[in-house]
Amino acid sequence: MILIGQYDSPFVRRVAVALQHHGLAYEHRPWSVWANAESIAQYNPLRRVPVLVMDDGEALVESAAILDALDGLVGPERALLPPSGEARRAGLRVCALATGFADKAVSLLYEHVLRAGDHRSPVWVDRCVTQISETLDLLERERAARGGDFWLGAFSHADIAVACALRFLGEAHPSLFDPARRPALAAHAARCEALPVFAAVVQPLHVAV
CATH class of the missing domain: 3.40.30.10 (Glutaredoxin)
Known part of the structure; x- marks a missing residue:
């Protein structure tokens, strides 16, 4: 492959x-x-x-x-993720939220990279920031309520999606992720990043267009 x-x-x-x-x-x-x-x-x-x-x-x-x-x-x-059932639906939902805010973080990054200050859309920037922030708030509440090492009890795509999205957000827009404000997500990300499977595939953010 x-x-x-x-x-x-x-x-x-x-x-x-x-x-x-x-x-x-x-x-x-x-x-x-x-x-x-x-x-x-x-x-x-x-x-x-x-x-x-x-x-x-x-x-x-x-x-x-x-x-x-x-x-x-x-x-x-x-x-x-299991092939069907409640756990699959729950995992897919978390993945969708995580990749959704990651996608908004990418859009926001390119808005800053590709457009000079006067040409940026404040409406679009504010919308992306709101979408990211409110999704993080939701995920923080849900992760805190679940507890445990992993989101669904066992390591899954949900854990991976959230951790990868949080690392990107922290590097692309550090002001949008305050670990002190969202401790459950911060702990989740740290736990995942400490795993060998994450450490094996890491690269600092670099944008060149």
Whole structure:
């Protein structure tokens, strides 16, 4: 398998963590969506990452779809979410919230990188900040209420998605994540980042367009 994309992307990294967790061998091509856009386009015309090229040449795109395929590959006993039921719905909901605020953090980053101060949209910036902040508030309450080492009791895609999104947010917009204000999320992120599967796939944020 070939994983395309840089580990500073929370979406690429969540796939890489799952691959590490399952012990699935892969080649990593740390292509940038800007500098290597045309190379990525050979596999995904949207020029987005992650892309996971399977051994038979099939190119899987979008992190949730890739992870669903990996769960199918390793089977239900090893999958990081069950194939159906309440736990699956709960995990998918947390993943959607985490990747949702990560996506807003990416949008906010590009608003600052691609637009000079006078050309930025204050309406768009305020909207992104509100969406991120209120989602973090919700996740903080829910994580504090659950307790335990992992979100669903056992290590799952929910843990990975939240931790990867929080690392990206902390590097891209440090003012938007105050660990003292959201201690349950901060503890969750620290617990995950201490795991070898996270430490193996880490890259400081670097944006070059």
